Amino acid sequence: MEMIYLDNAATTPVLDEVVEAVADCLRNYFGNPSSLHRLGIRSEKLIKEAADSVGAVLHVDADEIIFTSGGTEANNMAILGTALARQRTGRHLITTAIEHPSVLRVFDHLKSQSFEVTYLPVDKSGLISPDRLEKEIRPDTTLVSIMHVNNEIGSIQPIEQLGRIIKSINPNTVFHVDAIQSFGKLGLYPKKWGIDLLSLSGHKIHAPKGIGALYVKKGVRLQPILFGGGQQRGYRSGTENIAGIAGLGAASKFIRRELETKSAYLYDLKNRLVAGLKDALPQAVINGSLESGAPHIVNIGFPGMKGEVLLHALEDEGVFVSTGSACSSRDRTVSHVLKAVGVDDRIAGGSIRVSTSYLTTMDEIDAFISILASVVSRVEKYSRR
C-alpha cells in the first residue's frame, strides 16, 4: 500500500466527482451571481442547486443555507451574529468545555465585551449533563452552542434531547450546533431536533478547503459579521465562491448516497480497528468512550510515550494520523479536550487520533494495526535505552 490516510477528521481527500464539478464551474460559470444578465443567472442557479444538495442532507430548504468560507466562519457567524442581534434581550451564553477553538475563541472575545459565558463540563466519556444544561438556562440566555461530534475524541452529544430541553425552558434561546464532524457521518435533523443554526465544513466531506455553510432556520435573526454588497440575503456579503460551492454541492450528493446506503460502514471499520487494537496492543487506552463515540474517530493513548514521536514513526511507514486535534496540533500544550475528560497527562501526551472516511478500506485498517504494533514496540525499545 502506497499510503494509509487515517487523518480524515483533519481533512479529507477531494473526490473525483467533486474535482469535476469544481473544474466545470471554473470553466463554464464565470458570471457574477449578482449580475442581472444570463451569465449571472446561470451562476446563481448553480448556487441554488448546491444549496438544494446541502439542504437535502439536512432535510431543510435551500434558502436556509448560507455559504461561508468554512467551518470557522460559520461558527463565528452563528455565535457573534446571535449574541449581537439579541444583546438587548440578554447577555448570557452557554457552551461546553470541549468545543473547537473556532467556538471557544469567539466566546473569549464575547466575554471581553462583557457577555457572561457558562461552560458546561463533560464526564469521562466527553458528554455534558442534560440536567446541568437545564439548570443553567435563564430568561436572559440568548444562545446555547454545543458541538455534535467532538473532533478529538468523537463523543456524540444527545442533540435531540438537548434541543428539547432548551426549547422547553426558554423557547427564545437560539440553539447552535457545530456539526462539522458529524455532517455526512450521522443523520442530522435540525428541524426535528430544535436546532436554529448548524455549521458544516466542506473539507471534512471530500470537498475543497475554504468552503462551508451555516444552516439558518427561517425567521432566526443574525447580525452579519461581514458587511458589503448584501449577497446571500444580507447574511453574508461578498461575491460567492461559486467553485467551492459547486464542490460542496457535489460532495453533499456523495454524502447523501453514502448515508443512505452505507451508514453502518464506518462503524464496521471502527469495530475492526478496536478489535485489532485489543489483540495486538493491549496496553493501548481508548480516550473518551467507544460506546458513545462517533463512527470515524478513535483517540488512542499509549502511556508514557510521545504522540508526536508515534506520528512521525508512522509517517515513515506511510501511515498518516494526528496527535490530539489537527486544528491545534501545532500547539504543544495538552489538549483542552483530553484535560476536560480527565485523561492522565502521561496518557494524553502519548495519544494519537485515528480517523476514517467512506474511502478507508478494511485492508487499510488491518495493515495499520500491524504497522502500529511494530512502531510502538520499536519506539518502546528505543525509549528504554
Ligand SMILES: Cc1ncc(COP(=O)(O)O)c(C=O)c1O
Ligand atoms: C468540530 C470542528 N469545528 C470547526 C472546525 C473548523 O472548520 P474549518 O477548518 O472549515 O474552518 C473544525 C475543523 O477541524 C472542527 O473539527
